[in-house]
Amino acid sequence: xxxxxxxxxxxxLFGEVVSELFDLPVPGPVIGMVLxxxxxxVKRKPPKVLTDAADNLLIHFSLLFxxxxxxxxxxxxxxxxxxxxxxAALTISTLLTMVLTALLMSKLFPKQDTTEKMxxxx
Amino acid sequence: xxxxxxxxxxxxxxxxxxxxxxxxxVAYAVGFWLYQxxxxxxxxxPVVIAIALIALLLNVTGTPYATYFEGAQFVHFLLGPxxxxxxxxxxxxxxxxxxxxxxxxxxxxxxxxxxxxSTVILAWALGASPxxxxxxxxxxxxxxxxxxxxxxxxxxxxxxxxxxxxxGIVGATLGPMVMNKARLKDWRARGFAMGVAAHGIGxxxxxxxxxxxxxxxxxxxxxxxxxxxxTIPFLWHWIFG
Numbered sequence: 001x002x003x004x005x006x007x008x009x010x011x012x013l014f015g016e017v018v019s020e021l022f023d024l025p026v027p028g029p030v031i032g033m034v035l036x037x038x039x040x041x042v043k044r045k046p047p048k049v050l051t052d053a054a055d056n057l058l059i060h061f062s063l064l065f066x067x068x069x070x071x072x073x074x075x076x077x078x079x080x081x082x083x084x085x086x087x088a089a090l091t092i093s094t095l096l097t098m099v100l101t102a103l104l105m106s107k108l109f110p111k112q113d114t115t116e117k118m119x120x121x122x
Numbered sequence: 123x124x125x126x127x128x129x130x131x132x133x134x135x136x137x138x139x140x141x142x143x144x145x146x147x148v149a150y151a152v153g154f155w156l157y158q159x160x161x162x163x164x165x166x167x168p169v170v171i172a173i174a175l176i177a178l179l180l181n182v183t184g185t186p187y188a189t190y191f192e193g194a195q196f197v198h199f200l201l202g203p204x205x206x207x208x209x210x211x212x213x214x215x216x217x218x219x220x221x222x223x224x225x226x227x228x229x230x231x232x233x234x235x236x237x238x239x240s241t242v243i244l245a246w247a248l249g250a251s252p253x254x255x256x257x258x259x260x261x262x263x264x265x266x267x268x269x270x271x272x273x274x275x276x277x278x279x280x281x282x283x284x285x286x287x288x289x290g291i292v293g294a295t296l297g298p299m300v301m302n303k304a305r306l307k308d309w310r311a312r313g314f315a316m317g318v319a320a321h322g323i324g325x326x327x328x329x330x331x332x333x334x335x336x337x338x339x340x341x342x343x344x345x346x347x348x349x350x351x352x353t354i355p356f357l358w359h360w361i362f363g
Contacts, residue, residue, distance in 0.1 A: 005203070008203045008206050008207055009203060011206045011209075012202050012203055012205075012206045015206070026270075026351045026352055026355065027205075027266070027267055027270025027271065027274075027351060028202070028270075029201075029202045029203075029205035029206050029266060029267070029270070030205065030267055030270070030347065030348060030351040030352075032202075032205070032206040033205055033206050033207075033208050033209045033212075033344075033347070033348070034209075034348060036206055036207075036209035036210075037209040037212055037213060039209075040209060040210070040213040041213070041216070046210065046213065050210070051210050053207070054207035054208075054209070054210035054211075055210070057200065057203055057204045057207045058204060058207055058208070058210075058211070060150075061204055061264075061322055062168060062169045062322065062323065062326070063146075063147075063150045063168075063169075063172075063197065064197055064198065064200050064201045064204055064265075064266075065169050065201075065265045065283065065286075065287055066146050066149070066150055066169060066172045066173060066176070066194070066197065067146060067190075067191060067194035067195065067197050067198040068198060068201075068265055068269060068279070068280065068283035069169060069172075069173040069265075069283050069284060069287050070173050070176045070177055070180070070187065070190065070191075070194065071187060071279075071280030071281075071283055071284070072173065072177060072280070072283075072284045073177050073180055073181065073187050074187050074280055075278065075280055075281045075284060078251075078253075078254065078278070078281060079281075079284075081251070082245075082250045082251060082254045084248060085244070085245040085248035085249055085250035085254070086245065086250065086254060086258065086285065087288075088244060088245075088248055089240075089241045089242075089244035089245035089248065089250070089258060090241065090258070090261060090285060090288055090289055090292060091292050091296070092240070092244055093236075093237060093240040093241040093244055093261075094237070094261075094262070094289050094292045094293045094296075094297070094319050094320060095292070095293075095296060095297065095300045095319075096236065096240050097233055097236045097237040097240065097262065097315075097318065097319040098293060098297045098300065098301065098315045098316065098318075098319040098320070099300055099301060099304050099306070099315070100232075100233075100236055101229060101232065101233040101236070101311075101314065101315040101318050101319065102301055102304070102306045102308075102311045102312050102314070102315035103304065103306065103311075104229060104232060104311075105225075105229050105308070105310065105311035105314045105315065106306055106307075106308040106310075106311035108225045108228070108229065109222065109225060109308060109310050109311060110222065110225075
């Protein structure tokens with residue numbers, strides 16, 4: 001477990017260093033993710049300790065958003081001024097993106113007999 | 123114990139990182155409990171409940187966010203390693219990836235661009251400030267990455283976090299209804315769209331509805347994280363200088 005967490009941290013540290021060194025606008029952890037993904041592709045069969053460590057980190061992924069989200073208390077003034085554009089843009093854009101992407105992909109994905117058809121999606 | 127004692131005790135406790143950390147975990151546990159009590163109704167989002175509870179507590183006790191964050195930073199720190207760990211679920215989709223790679227890459231780039239461009243254009247038309255626009259642009263990718271991107275392009279990471287979480291909730295609650303209206307019936311396409319538009323919160327929802335949708339949502343979310351992090355900062359600097 002320690003080795004798996006160490007590997008994940010090494011990937012992140014590598015990402016941070018690369019991002020800083022080459023002045024890239026891409027966040028370090030994303031570079032770390034790409035590095036780990038390439039590593040997994042090369043290794044083909046990832047060790048169970050690594051996949052377990054990753055799964056454990058991701059089970060309560062949403063908990064990790066809480067401290068940043070509480071930052072809303074520092075943004076009350078900004079939200080007071082801009083709440084309408086923010087709420088409207090968020091809602092319309094999210095639903096528009098979803099419908100357009102789903103339409104595009106349902107045209108582009110190869111037809112499969114095994115694809116489950118649904119009568120009544122929720 | 124009189125009121126002065128309690129105030130003094132709070133002053134002492136609130137200065138300890140332990141307090142912020144404990145409050146974070148307890149508030150989330152309460153949120154998660156309510157979420158399960160509500161039969162996993164997406165409206166009862168544990169993140170939203172936890173944020174609301176903590177924000178209320180900070181407000182009532184007059185505790186500054188910085189003091190709270192001294193403890194909460196230990197949870198916040200894990201966002202980095204967790205982002206790296208996203209490589210594992212992505213790797214599990216390698217077979218699907220190989221089979222339809224060009225289609226998937228095109229779909230992710232398309233979705234990523236629509237998500238950012240439509241938000242920025244809409245918010246701009248409605249008169250949002252430039253800082254708000256930069257904070258909104260990366261709203262469809264997972265929080266840590268979105269905050270990193272916002273920081274790069276002159277947004278406010280804290281505002282971005284709020285926008286990202288709101289996006290996930292809108293996508294997870296209203297998304298399936300809207301896709302039903304549009305008569306979209308391919309689970310692969312629906313899941314994919316969920317992951318692109320509403321990141322982790324949408325993916326969690328997609329898994330509840332259908333296994334295929336969940337897998338495609340996870341795949342799309344991971345790739346969209348990369349696509350957006352790799353394109354938005356460059357596009358932003360190129361367009362706005």
